[in-house]
Amino acid sequence: QVHLEQSASGVTNPGASVKVSCETSGYTFATYPISWVRLAPGQGLEWMGWISGGDTKYAQTFQGRLTLTADTSTATVYMELKNVRSDDTATYFCARTSFSNYFDIWGRGTLVTVSS
Amino acid sequence: QSALNQPPSASGSLGQSVTISCSGSSSDTDFYAFLSYYVSWYQQHPGKAPKLLIYEVSKRPSGVSDRFSGSRSGNTASLTVSGLQADDEADYYCLSYSGSNTWVFGGGTKLTVL
Numbered sequence: 001q002v003h004l005e006q007s008a009s010g011v012t013n014p015g016a017s018v019k020v021s022c023e024t025s026g027y028t029f030a031t032y033p034i035s036w037v038r039l040a041p042g043q044g045l046e047w048m049g050w051i052s053g054g055d056t057k058y059a060q061t062f063q064g065r066l067t068l069t070a071d072t073s074t075a076t077v078y079m080e081l082k083n084v085r086s087d088d089t090a091t092y093f094c095a096r097t098s099f100s101n102y103f104d105i106w107g108r109g110t111l112v113t114v115s116s
Numbered sequence: 117q118s119a120l121n122q123p124p125s126a127s128g129s130l131g132q133s134v135t136i137s138c139s140g141s142s143s144d145t146d147f148y149a150f151l152s153y154y155v156s157w158y159q160q161h162p163g164k165a166p167k168l169l170i171y172e173v174s175k176r177p178s179g180v181s182d183r184f185s186g187s188r189s190g191n192t193a194s195l196t197v198s199g200l201q202a203d204d205e206a207d208y209y210c211l212s213y214s215g216s217n218t219w220v221f222g223g224g225t226k227l228t229v230l
Contacts, residue, residue: 035219047218055217059218102172108165
């Protein structure tokens with residue numbers, strides 16, 4: 001069945017970069033884009049960006065700090081956030097994006113804690 | 117910029133129905149066209165991933181209870197939860213496509229089952 005497996009949670013120092021992976025399985029990887037969403041403590045869900053093949057789109061909030069990449073050989077998508085701050089502490093989710101613009105399958109989430 | 121406005125909280129008693137609204141606003145007139153078709157709803161329990169409840173305004177994925185229904189009137193989409201159960205207590209989010217491969221979430225509504 002369709003599954004998105006995310007990398008383990010971790011702690012990152014302020015100013016560093018964090019990279020989260022999302023390994024997909026159970027469907028043809030190239031057929032569906034992947035979106036990234038985060039949930040910060042006390043906040044709501046926030047759409048971060050989208051990747052489809054070699055195309056990417058980022059929310060304005062993350063322009064210049066967010067990079068999404070894909071490895072088609074392993075059907076894995078990566079989310080890298082640079083120069084992290086304490087308010088980047090959040091659970092980051094990858095989600096398969098359907099043709100009708102909804103997110104049908106989600107990863108379990110990766111908690112990133114920014115702390116020195 | 118486009119935005120979706122949800123009430124921060126809603127409540128209902130066991131067995132009753134509750135409706136959560138999601139009102140769109142944007143300086144981009146195309147957003148309202150997207151709002152007509154590409155609204156989806158998600159349920160999120162604490163510490164869990166969001167779960168798709170409704171897509172394309174009113175369609176239910178297989179496996180989702182028919183107690184969940186979606187509708188739209190003008191620039192406002194709504195999610196109705198009928199026959200409230202204890203497990204329905206969760207956060208609910210609307211999502212709309214906003215063009216050029218971008219999306220926007222509503223602020224979320226915390227549903228309390230009394």
